Amino acid sequence: MGESYYITTAISYPNGRPHIGHAYEAIAADVIARFQRLMGRDVRFQTGTDVHGLKMLQKAREMDTTPRALADEMSQYFKEMCDRLDVSYDRFIQTSEDEHHRASQAIWQAMEANGDLYLDRYEGWYSVRDEAYYGEDELVEDGQGGKVSPQGTPVEWTVEESWFFRLDQYQDRLLALYEEHPEFLQPDSRRNEIVSFVKSGLRPLSVSRTSFDWGVEVPGSDGHVMYVWVDALTNYLTGLGYPDMDSPLMKYWPADLHLIGKDIVRFHAVYWPAFLMSAGIPLPKQVFGHGFLLNKGEKMSKSVGNVVDPIALADAFGVDQLRYFLLREVSFGQDGSYSPEAIAQRANADLANSFGNLAQRILSFIAKNLDGALPAVHGHTPADAALFATLEVALQRDLPQAFGELALSQGLEAWMRAVFACNAYVDEQAPWALKKTDPERMQTVLATLYIAIAQLAIAISPVIPASAKALLDHMGVPDDVRSIAGMGSHWYSPLAESDFAISTPKPLFPRIELPAEDAA
RNA sequence: GGCGGAGUAGCUCAGCUGGUUAGAGCGGCGGAAUCAUAAUCCGUAGGUCGGGGGUUCAAGUCCCUCCUCCGCUACCA
Numbered sequence: 001m002g003e004s005y006y007i008t009t010a011i012s013y014p015n016g017r018p019h020i021g022h023a024y025e026a027i028a029a030d031v032i033a034r035f036q037r038l039m040g041r042d043v044r045f046q047t048g049t050d051v052h053g054l055k056m057l058q059k060a061r062e063m064d065t066t067p068r069a070l071a072d073e074m075s076q077y078f079k080e081m082c083d084r085l086d087v088s089y090d091r092f093i094q095t096s097e098d099e100h101h102r103a104s105q106a107i108w109q110a111m112e113a114n115g116d117l118y119l120d121r122y123e124g125w126y127s128v129r130d131e132a133y134y135g136e137d138e139l140v141e142d143g144q145g146g147k148v149s150p151q152g153t154p155v156e157w158t159v160e161e162s163w164f165f166r167l168d169q170y171q172d173r174l175l176a177l178y179e180e181h182p183e184f185l186q187p188d189s190r191r192n193e194i195v196s197f198v199k200s201g202l203r204p205l206s207v208s209r210t211s212f213d214w215g216v217e218v219p220g221s222d223g224h225v226m227y228v229w230v231d232a233l234t235n236y237l238t239g240l241g242y243p244d245m246d247s248p249l250m251k252y253w254p255a256d257l258h259l260i261g262k263d264i265v266r267f268h269a270v271y272w273p274a275f276l277m278s279a280g281i282p283l284p285k286q287v288f289g290h291g292f293l294l295n296k297g298e299k300m301s302k303s304v305g306n307v308v309d310p311i312a313l314a315d316a317f318g319v320d321q322l323r324y325f326l327l328r329e330v331s332f333g334q335d336g337s338y339s340p341e342a343i344a345q346r347a348n349a350d351l352a353n354s355f356g357n358l359a360q361r362i363l364s365f366i367a368k369n370l371d372g373a374l375p376a377v378h379g380h381t382p383a384d385a386a387l388f389a390t391l392e393v394a395l396q397r398d399l400p401q402a403f404g405e406l407a408l409s410q411g412l413e414a415w416m417r418a419v420f421a422c423n424a425y426v427d428e429q430a431p432w433a434l435k436k437t438d439p440e441r442m443q444t445v446l447a448t449l450y451i452a453i454a455q456l457a458i459a460i461s462p463v464i465p466a467s468a469k470a471l472l473d474h475m476g477v478p479d480d481v482r483s484i485a486g487m488g489s490h491w492y493s494p495l496a497e498s499d500f501a502i503s504t505p506k507p508l509f510p511r512i513e514l515p516a517e518d519a520a
Numbered sequence: 521g522g523c524g525g526a527g528u529a530g531c532u533c534a535g536c537u538g539g540u541u542a543g544a545g546c547g548g549c550g551g552a553a554u555c556a557u558a559a560u561c562c563g564u565a566g567g568u569c570g571g572g573g574g575u576u577c578a579a580g581u582c583c584c585u586c587c588u589c590c591g592c593u594a595c596c597a
Contacts, residue, residue: 013597053597122595133595167594189525193592196523206595228597266594331533335590342532349546353559361556368555410534413545420561427553427561435555507557 005041006252007033008236010260010268011050011093014074015059018081020338021261023310024293027323028332028408029259030087034462035403038483044252046239047082048093049075050232052215052225067214071096084311085319086465091239095216095231104216104226104234106243110279116166119221122206126158133158163208163218165230170274171202177273183286185269186406187333190262190289194269205271233272237281255284262289288406291335293326313343317512320464321347324412327463332408344512351464354419355456356509358426359471362449363505365431372501374450375443377493384448387425391452392488394418395459400484403462415460422452450475451492458487467508476500 009029012022026047033045051071060067075094082089093100111117124133125147134155148154177184178195185191208224209215215225234242236255241247260268268287276283295308314322317340325343328350330336366372380388394414402411426449434442454477461468461482472482481491 015597050597055597124595189591192524197593200523200593203594227595229595232597262591264597266592267597270594329532337532345546348557348559352557357556357559359556361560363556365555413534416545423560424562426555430553430555432553432555507559509557511557511559 002040002042004044004252005033005036006044006046006240006255007036007257007259008045008239008255009047010258010264011048011095011232011235012078013053013055014049014051014071014078015055017074018078018310020293020295020308020310020313022078023081023085023313023322024326024330025259025261025290026082026087027085027326028290030085030089031323031327031408031462032257032259032403032406033088034465035400038458038462039400039404040483040485044091044240044249045089046091046093046236047078047087047089048091048235048239049078049095050228050235051075051094051096052231053228054212054214057212057214068096081310084314085323088465093235093239095235097238100231100235100238101216103238103242104231105219107234107237107275107279107281108226108230109219110243110281111165111275114278114280116169116278117163117207118166120162120164120204122160122162122164124158125155126160127153127155160210161224162206162210163221163224164204165207165275165278167205167271167274168202170277171198173277174198174202174270174273177283178269184273184283185265186286186288190265190269194265197266198270202270229267229271230275233267233275236284242281254282256286258284258287260287260289262291265289288333290333291330293330294335294337295339316340317343317347318509320467321351321509321512324351324463327408328412330409332406340514344514347509348511350416350419351467352507352509352511354416354423355460356507358419358422358449359453359457360505360507361426362446362453363475363502366446366450367502367504369435370443370446372503374492374496374500374502375446376496377447378440378444380444380448383425383429384444387421387448387452390421391418391455394421395455396484396488399459412460412463415456418452418456418459422449422456425449425452447492447496454481454492455487458482459484471508474505475502 007029009025012018029045029047033043037043049071051067051074056067056070060070063070071094075092079092082092108117122133126133175195175198178191178198182188182191185194205227207227207230208218208221209227210223213225215228216231218224218226236258237253240249240253242250242253244250258268258272265287268289272287273283310322317325322343325338325346326336329338329342329346366375394417398414399411402408402414429445431442431445434445454472454475457468457471457475458477458481461472476495478491478495480486481489
């Protein structure tokens with residue numbers, strides 16, 4: 001087993017069905033997880049749902065059910081989405097689990113033992129109807145000299161007892177963290193925002209609520225449940241067995257990467273490290289705030305009615321096509337835009353035409369002309385060596401480097417360069433012409449391409465796992481070759497000399513024909 | 521208001537610490553090929569690098585200013 005690698009997604013708040021944004025994050029995390037496995041790392045990948053809080057409680061009331069039943073039901077949709085999209089999580093956590101309550105209470109007690117929690121009053125403008133506090137600056141005039149909430153509901157000055165966390169005590173240590181470890185928070189633009197936020201001054205953070213009870217109880221403080229972020233963030237530890245520091249899974253801590261959306265960067269880059277410092281737990285190595293997915297350039301929202309169901313997209317375009325599109329088309333870290341046209345175009349151009357067709361033309365040529373027997377190598381020429389060199393640079397250097405830096409779309413560009421090189425090589429070598437003039441050379445060319453196609457499939461497997469596996473299985477590529485380190489090993493000749501024969505292939509990625517209007 | 525990003529070929533974007541004729545992919549156009557999913561390959565497209573000013577032998581690449589868009593500016597997750 002290689003060095004451990006722990007990656008997490010944010011846990012989703014399931015007060016609605018999963019949308020494409022959830023799918024995007026899960027897929028991106030899965031690609032990174034699969035890539036690290038391909039690099040030989042011992043990977044632990046966690047995702048899940050954050051089911052506590054007021055909104056779930058309200059939703060449950062609306063639906064005349066219990067919050068727990070609602071949480072179980074809604075979480076199932078998220079789990080199904082992950083399964084449908086080939087998201088290879090090792091642990092799907094739901095914050096209503098007993099283990100999670102224990103972990104949250106343990107970290108609470110650790111913070112309390114460190115003297116960072118104290119009981120005080122939380123005061124503010126409270127709207128009974130909204131069940132929420134508003135800041136002075138958020139209030140709007142009601143036209144009659146009074147103030148109302150942004151929703152137009154009446155507010156009253158309310159005082160509630162609350163536990164507070166001494167966040168202000170961590171300002172300097174947090175700034176030192178960002179300074180000394182710029183990689184802790186990425187992309188850079190996010191770090192800048194957080195640095196300026198922290199520099200502007202931190203106040204103690206209210207970390208408990210008494211107005212509802214759907215959450216983790218504060219130990220020894222009846223009537224208080226934890227403020228959602230204490231509980232939610234702790235999920236990353238729960239999944240490893242915390243507070244049992246001797247749990248075999250604790251070897252995965254500290255996490256290598258918390259992959260989250262840009263909207264919750266502050267909680268992960270300010271509150272979370274402060275909580276951990278307080279509790280005496282090592283900090284995660286990196287928090288990465290990805291961008292949002294826009295529907296044809298517009299923000300998705302229920303009111304506009306442009307929220308897209310990821311399952312429907314997967315059904316329409318294929319799971320691997322969707323995965324590939326999201327990673328290739330969106331510059332990781334920035335917002336991205338998608339549309340049925342864009343997905344179809346990208347999937348057709350890169351997967352169907354360039355890569356799929358490459359595999360199809362070569363494998364069917366072998367099946368047809370050599371009865372499926374893998375061709376022998378009769379000495380490589382400089383042209384073959386040049387192709388192998390191009391592949392090595394693209395697949396064993398550039399792509400891993402880019403993926404390692406979370407420059408996912410750039411990694412895929414490197415992969416495409418290798419695909420292009422293979423197609424150019426096919427046309428230059430023209431095995432169909434060699435068939436008549438130089439059958440031995442034709443065999444070498446086909447063998448070279450066979451190896452190349454396998455390498456391409458291995459390198460891209462984190463992104464299009466099902467298709468890559470199907471292709472590699474069809475080609476008889478041994479399992480131990482299927483890694484970045486293994487793809488360059490000497491596996492071809494033994495396979496060619498065995499009695500393996502390749503059957504007539506079917507196109508890997510059928511071309512997507514878009515219905516006249518739209519497909520999603 | 522404050523802080524921080526962004527504005528580069530029709531589209532999506534690369535362009536690090538300033539330096540030969542500003543790049544890629546897609547689309548478009550022309551050609552080649554015919555093994556393959558009408559897929560592939562080759563060539564091409566001449567964009568005031570948001571406007572203006574400045575520094576420099578030399579600026580998308582640094583400085584100033586203006587315009588446009590976006591993000592952050594704590595307790596809804």
